[in-house]
Amino acid sequence: MNMKNEAGSKDVPAAVREDSDIVQILDAEGDVLPQASVPDISDRQLLELYETIKLARHFDQRAISFQRQGRLATYAPMTGQEGSQVATSLALAEQDWLFPTYREHAAKYAHGMDLASLFEPLRGHREGYAIPEDVNVMPEYIPIATQVPQAMGMAWGHKLQGKTDTAVLCHLGDGATSEGDFHEGLNFAGVFDVPAVFVCNNNQWAISVPRERQTASETIAEKAQAYGIDGVRVDGLDPLAVYKVASEALEKARNPGPGELRPTLIESVQYRFGAHTTADDPSVYRDESEEEVWRDRDPVDRIETYLYNEGILDSDLESEIQDRIEQEVSEAIETAEQTETSPDNIVEHVYEDVPARLEQQRDELNRLREKYDDGAFSEVLE
C-alpha cells in the first residue's frame, strides 16, 4: 500500500491535476482545498448526497455479483462514477428532465426512479422501462450519442413554450463525442440557445479505446468553444465540485446573464474503475496500475471524509445508513425477481393500438403455446 503514500502529489492523474483548468473542492483525501469555495448545501442535502452515493456503490456491487450468478444479464458498472451521477441529479429541480445512458443507474435513481425498475430490464423485462408519469427521466440511451440532439430538442420545446424554468440534463460518454449526433446536438443547442446542460462523463475509456485516441483535443470541454457555448471541466470524482458546477450550469440554463448563452458542456473527469460491461475484460487492453492511481480518489471515500471532518457524519450514523441502503437494495432485487412478462408483451406498445396483422401474429404464438408447452420455446436454438 505505499501507493497511497506516494499518491498525495506525485501520482495524481494528469487529467485532474490541480494546476489544470479544472474545478475541484475536495482533495484526494476529502479535505477542502485551500481557496475552494464549498457550495451552499444544507447538512440534510449533504447526507442525502452521501447516502445516495453509498447506495449506488452497493447497488453496483450487488448487480455485478448477481450478473456473475446468472441472475442478471449484461450490466454496465458505474464504480467510481456514482459521485458525479448522484451530484448532477441532486442539482436538478423536480421539473427538470434527465437523459441517461445505459450506465447512469444512480443518476436515474437520484432523479426519482425506483430501484426495482433499474433491475428489471437487466432481468429481461421491459416493465422497468415504463417510467412513472411524475418522474422526468427518459429511457436509457444505448446507441451512442443519439440522446444529444433529442435532449436539445426537448429543451428547445420548453423554451418555445416559455417554460425555461425547466432545464434538461443530458449525459454522454467520452466516446460519444466522436459521433455525428454529438456535433449536431451541441450545434443546435448553441444556435437555438436552449436550456440544456450536457454532461460528458469522461471516464477515460470507450470500451478499449482510451480518451487520447477518441479526440486529438486536449480536453473535451474545449469542444464547447466551437459551438459558442460554455465548456467547464470538473473533477468528476469530487461530488461537491460536480454539484457546484452542475447547479451553476442549470441556473444559467434557466436564467442566463446578459450576453450569456444558456447551454453548457460539462466535462466531468472520471475513471471507469471497472469493465465497460460485465461482458468486457479490461485486463486485455489496459494496465491495472492506471486504475490504482484513480482509486486513491474514490468519490465515496472523499465525501465520507468530508462529512466526518465537518462533524455531519459519525460512525453510528454511517452504520445506520449502511443498514438502510442494504435493505433498500435487497428489497428492490426481491421485487424485480418477481416480475414476469407475458409473451403477449411482444406485440404491446409497438403502436398505440395493436394492428390486426400483429394481433394475428400474437394469436398464432398463443395457438402454438397451447398446442406445445412453453418449454418447447426455450429449447436452445443452437
Added chain:
Amino acid sequence: MSSTASTQAGQKAQSLTLVEAIQDGLYTEMAQDDSVVVLGEDVGKNGGVFRATDQLYEEFGEDRVIDTPLAEAGIVGASIGLSQTGMKPVPEMQFMGFMYPAFDQIVSHAARLRSRSQGQYSVPMVIRAPYGGGIRAPEHHSESKEAFFVHEPGLKVVSPSTPYDAKGLLAASIHDPDPVIFLEPKLIYRAFREDVPTKPYEVSLSEAAVRRDGSDISVYTWGAMTRPALIAAENLSQSRGIDAEVIDLRTLSPLDTETITDSFKKTGRAAIVHEAPKTGGLGAEIATTIQEEALVHQEAPIKRIAGFDAPMPLHSLEDYYLPQAVRIQDGIRETVEF
C-alpha cells in the same frame, strides 16, 4: 481461441468455431495481401468484443488493425476513401443495431459509387457486423436488419451458417470488387466446431447451399436459423416421414434464384424461416420469386416463419420472438398437410 494459421503450419485443417473461422479468414487474407486492413471500434488491442479480430493487432500492427474513434459513419466513410487508394478495408460494425449512423455512407455512396462514376470508381470493401438474437443481449444488440441492405442495389449481402463457409465466404467477399455487407450470426459464433482448411479458399457468393435433400417441401433460411430448420426437418422426418429439403441461402443479395426455384419445382411447397420481422422481410422476396418463376408447381400456400412485426424484446421473451424448431416444425407440417 485456436491460434492463427502461422502457428498451424503443416496442418491441413483445424477444428474451428464460426468466430474462430472468421478470425482465421481475416488472418489468411491479411497475410496474403498487404492492402487488406481491419478498422473499427475495439478491433485492435481488445481483439473485438467477440474476439473476431483476436491476435490480428499483435500480428499485423496498428496500421493494419486500427482502433478508431467511436463513429460508425466515420468508420465506413473513411473506408470508402481508403478503398479509393487501392486498399481493401474490412470495417467492423460492433453490432448490427449500431450500423445506422453509417447508413448514409453505405447506401448513398458505397452502394452506388460504381454507378455514379459509370464504372470509373468502385468500393471494394467488406463491412462485417454481428447480427441476430438469442444471446440474452441488451436492447439494440439483437437486430436482424438484412432486408435494409438487400433492398439497396449495388451491395452484396452475405451471411454464413457454418465455420467452413464463414472463412470461404469472407475470402470471396474480400476478393469481390463490390461492397459486401457480411453479417455474422452471433448466436452460433461458438455453437459448434468444424474442420476448416488452413489454406486459402473461397465459397462462391452466387450459390445457395442445399443442406439437406428432401422431396416434400423446400425450407429456405440462412445464418443462425439454419440449425433449428435442420433440427425441425430431422424431427419431422423421424416422427411423420416428412422429407424436407433445407436450403441455406448464404448470399442474400444477389439471390441464387436458380437453386431456389429448382428446389421448389421439385417439392411444390415452401417455408421460409428468418428471425427478422415478417413484414418486408427477405421471405417476401423469396416467396414472390418462387411465384414468378415456378407458380405452376405450387401445391400449397408459401409459409413464412419469422420474427414479429415488433421490436426485438428483451431476453425474457426472445425465445418466443425467434423462430424455434417447434414453430418451424409446425409451419412445415401445416404446409405439407395443406
